[in-house]
Amino acid sequence: MQFVFPPPAPAAVPVVGDSVFFPVHRIYCVGRNYVEHAKEMGGTGREAPFFFMKPADAVLPVASGAVGQMAYPSRTGDLQHEIELVIAIGKGGQDIDPDLALRHVWGYAIGLDMTRRDLQSEAKKLGRPWCTGKGFDHSAPIGPIHPVSQCALAANAGIELKVNGALRQHGTLDQLIWSIPEIIAHCSKFYALQPGDLIFTGTPAGVAAVVAGDLLEGGIAGLGSLSLRIV
Ligand code: MN
Numbered sequence: 001m002q003f004v005f006p007p008p009a010p011a012a013v014p015v016v017g018d019s020v021f022f023p024v025h026r027i028y029c030v031g032r033n034y035v036e037h038a039k040e041m042g043g044t045g046r047e048a049p050f051f052f053m054k055p056a057d058a059v060l061p062v063a064s065g066a067v068g069q070m071a072y073p074s075r076t077g078d079l080q081h082e083i084e085l086v087i088a089i090g091k092g093g094q095d096i097d098p099d100l101a102l103r104h105v106w107g108y109a110i111g112l113d114m115t116r117r118d119l120q121s122e123a124k125k126l127g128r129p130w131c132t133g134k135g136f137d138h139s140a141p142i143g144p145i146h147p148v149s150q151c152a153l154a155a156n157a158g159i160e161l162k163v164n165g166a167l168r169q170h171g172t173l174d175q176l177i178w179s180i181p182e183i184i185a186h187c188s189k190f191y192a193l194q195p196g197d198l199i200f201t202g203t204p205a206g207v208a209a210v211v212a213g214d215l216l217e218g219g220i221a222g223l224g225s226l227s228l229r230i231v
Contacts, residue, residue, distance in 0.1 A: 011056040013088075013109065013198075014063050016144040016224070022088055022106070025196030027054040027140055028187050029084075029113055033177050033202025040205050049178050049202065051187060052130050059198075060141040060228075067227040070138055072212045076116035079210055079230070082203035083161035083169050083218040086111035087180060088145045089197040096188040101181035104193065107145040108153055110218050110226040113200050114139045117209070140200070143218075143226035157221040159204060163214055171204030173220075
């Protein structure tokens with residue numbers, strides 16, 4: 001096949017302890033999947049979770065032990081952090097049975113669903129799409145992917161985010177309203193999941209603004225840490 005110009009390199013995320021990369025197909029994100037965060041966003045905590053998307057090349061990969069750099073984005077005065085567990089899909093499927101859903105997981109990573117909250121809030125008010133608030137360039141910083149064969153992700157693993165050393169968000173994965181298998185099953189009702197899909201699973205309470213110079217340090221027990229400097 002000949003192209004009118006060279007196609008861009010695929011978006012990709014490093015794999016922990018390996019030289020190979022995980023090629024990114026799509027990025028799905030679950031909204032309001034922890035009760036206390038759903039409440040801080042104005043909900044009751046009982047609504048069914050829903051999905052939105054970011055472009056695949058919104059990933060900002062951060063290698064093990066490195067401090068990533070994210071430029072403060074344009075057109076916002078309220079850039080907020082959302083620390084999240086990310087599911088990396090290795091086997092595609094549609095209408096996946098929740099009981100078999102974990103067979104579709106290739107690995108897990110720590111991600112940040114960075115959000116231009118002012119643009120998202122305005123879009124909500126006007127009934128407009130969230131794309132500019134959620135799906136902007138470099139809006140998905142992500143640490144290396146840990147293959148399921150090599151990581152022990154406990155059901156009650158802790159998830160936390162510190163900003164400049166101060167704890168801002170913390171919770172445990174058993175606080176997810178919809179579990180990992182349920183998220184995969186539900187997402188696959190709307191979209192044909194494919195190898196390379198990433199699913200951001202929602203954030204615990206405590207989302208807040210960051211400014212240039214801030215150091216974000218996210219952690220999930222069993223998956224190490226993710227460090228990011230806003231510049
Ligand atoms: Mn989120």
